[in-house]
Amino acid sequence: MIKLNNISKSFGRQQVLKDIDLTVEKGDVVVILGPSGSGKTTLLRCVNYLEKPSDGEMIIGDYHLNCKYASKKQIHLLRQKSAMVFQQYNLFKHKTAIENVMEGLLIVKKLSKEEAIVRSVALLEKVGLGNKLEAYPSQLSGGQQQRVGIARALAMEPEVILFDEPTSALDPELVGEVLSVIRKIAKEGITMIVVTHEMSFARDVANHIVFMDGGVIVEEGTPVELFNHPKEERTKQFLKRITPELNYNI
Amino acid sequence: MGEPFDFTYILTFIPKLLSTLQITLFIVAGSLLIGMIVGFLIALPRLYQIPIVQTISKVYISFFRGTPVLIQLFLFYYGLPELLKLAHLDVSKTPVLAFVILTYGLHTGAFMSELIRASVMAVDRGQVEAAYAVGMTGYQAFVRIIMPQALAIAIPVFSNLVIALLKDTSLAFTLGVMEMTGKSQTLGTLTQHFIESYIALALIYLVVSFALEKFLKWLENGLLQHEQQDTSVRSTRLTLRKNISYRRIVTEMSTGKGGVDL
Ligand SMILES: Nc1ncnc2c1ncn2[C@@H]1O[C@H](COP(=O)(O)OP(=O)(O)OP(=O)(O)O)[C@@H](O)[C@H]1O
Ligand SMILES: [Mg+2]
16 A cells, blocks of 8 residues: 655745645556646656655555655665656666566565576566567667566566656557556556556546646546546546547547 | 988887887876776766865866876976975885876876766766666666766777877876887987887877777777667667767867866
């Protein structure tokens, strides 16, 4: 379970996140929606401590952290509870696909090389890249790189995987292959928080939708509640803008 | 100058000069070793923006980049012993070569630190974040992810530095060190065939520079293995990207031999 209490984040004087409370149960697939600049990326980065929250409390699994007084060591431990899939993939450029997946297993989890190889091969096969083990990122398409990124995140067996617009840097014809991998691992019960603009994906795969605007959670609920019966005016406007066809469906 | 030009002297000078090549290479190797250690130590405070120490680094770099090596050699050779005398240390028995290597080492350190800093900064920020995201510590991320990539970026500029250093060491003769240039002076004086000795000297420098360059190129290809392509489309894209990061560094380093930036 992941629990965020009163998470706040400011860049200088600009407050980007304001008292965010969010609970994610084990196995949940949470999709975060919201207009550009609403703080979605910042929220994910705070969970992974790539940004340091200015205030608040975080519980991931059995690990509890008060953000204001977090020590380096605590942050390091907390980080291992989550994994991140980046918009720009961020694969280690000087390592092959399999080395990308093995890196964390060897260095952080301290597995033996044999064990790391066995696990990495299995994960790359799962994301459909069993034939690209020795390819460098520069030799892979965007969709393939992102699937390696997903395998790398899975390898760490985190409590939660965070996806920040995992398909928005991809050519349209490559979006499908990545979404179907995410779908597949969602079915296996991996807990995930996904920022995306893929509405059909959000509808089908998520069991909880969070709508953010201006650094606050405006509204949250099941996909049916949020898409079909939004309560807040801001949510309605956002949905109208992003999915015009919704107006005909209802 | 002296005797009429005689081609055969060039041939007889070359082996004589080559006998001192090891001293030149020794100065280069020693200076590089000191330069890399010093460069790393000077670069760190600037990379991590540690106050005060960072300013000291900057002053150091400005001094060594902004003054001629010749003056630096004189300052260290004649000035340092005087300074140490005040601390009751007698270095009058220290060989000249030690002063020479120290000076070139500190000189190279200034350029090396700028190179290290520029290369580390040229590594995509996303790489560090990805390393953190899989749970690495800052040290692990630096050693496993940033360093190898920075190294690959740094090598082309590093090659230029080494070759510039090789040529700069010729100034050591002014302090009376019998390296190649010093030797060629002596040969010239003895035989009155100066031009021939300089031609022989130039030829040797040329060949050694060329060999060094080839060797470093070979090293670079090994380190840039991950950017080798299998399709032509991607290769143009990547060469482009590589050139961009290379250009960025070259621009930063373009003040190269001569600039002062306080
Ligand atoms: N490192 C930073 N320094 C200063 N301001 C930042 C920084 N990162 C984000 N911001 C600001 O925080 C706000 C929220 O940004 P964030 O990237 O979280 O939005 P987002 O919801 O992910 O938007 P998008 O949909 O465009 O990705 C924006 O106003 C942005 O300018
Ligand atoms: Mg974003």
